[in-house]
Amino acid sequence: MKEEQRALLRALPAVDALLRRAPLAGAAVTTEVATVIAREVAAALRHGVTAGQIGDADALARAEAAALHQVDELLGRPRLRPVWNGTGVLIHTNAGRAPLSAAALAAITATAAGYSNLELDLDRGERGSRQDLLRPLLRWLGRAEDALVVNNGAAALMLALHALAPGRTVLVSRGELVEI
DSSP: OOHHHHHHHHHSOOHHHHHTSTTTTTOSSOHHHHHHHHHHHHHHHHHHHHTTSOOSHHHHHHHHHHHHHHHHHHHHSOSSOOOOOOSSOSSBGGGTBSOOOHHHHHHHHHHHTSOOOTTEETTTTEEOOTHHHHHHHHHHHHTOSOOOOOSSHHHHHHHHHHHHSTTSOOOOOSSSSSOO
């Protein structure tokens, strides 16, 4: 290893020094996550020096600034962003499923901001079932004898097949079973 490389390796910022620099200082991530990011930046700089991609102090400063800028870009932008759904699939899991109305969003925000009666029966003052919250509405909407809420299409299909074809073999195409 050349003396220039040794000098550049000694000049690499320590992880704790990187943690004190923007964007890691005050980042909206836990200290553990910020530390992982700082270690990755330090490792990338070290690799750049040992691979001969960073050959002097100015190149090291530029590489460090570029790495921290990349971290700033990653931490500064929202991970989920609005997109247009031009697929023709109305409830598309890759595009966040179905959009919610303003009223639904307001109700979710109001409830999610604190505790709720998800599994509490307020009338009886004891533990309840989350199914009891929607069952009456679903029975009324579907004019059904009973109703059950599940969290995905595959579970709904299994319940429907169990109810409609118990003990029988059913062929189901996997091609368009659930759009994922």
